[in-house]
Amino acid sequence: MRSDRKLSGDRCMCPTCGEYFNRTSVFDRHRIGKLGEKRCLTVTQMDSGGFRKNLHGYWVRKIAASRRPPNWRIGSFGGGSEV
Numbered sequence: 001m002r003s004d005r006k007l008s009g010d011r012c013m014c015p016t017c018g019e020y021f022n023r024t025s026v027f028d029r030h031r032i033g034k035l036g037e038k039r040c041l042t043v044t045q046m047d048s049g050g051f052r053k054n055l056h057g058y059w060v061r062k063i064a065a066s067r068r069p070p071n072w073r074i075g076s077f078g079g080g081s082e083v
């Protein structure tokens with residue numbers, strides 16, 4: 001889903017799939033495969049691979065369990081419309 005979301009700091013949007021990432025390092029992990037044959041992880045693959053969307057809808061890497069707030073899971077933000 002593309003939007004006119006403002007990118008700031010180290011945030012970026014994947015030009016291929018349109019997902020937003022909180023850091024370019026997270027985006028790099030979302031792109032897999034050899035140079036020239038890069039492809040995107042799907043949302044499902046990212047979810048099972050330890051990626052999570054933060055409060056603002058940007059993908060982040062899962063934080064350590066000891067620092068995890070009790071409601072830290074996909075779909076728990078913004079009314080739970082995301083799956």
Ligand SMILES: [Zn+2]
Pocket residue numbers: 014015016017018019030040041
């Ligand atoms: Zn992508």
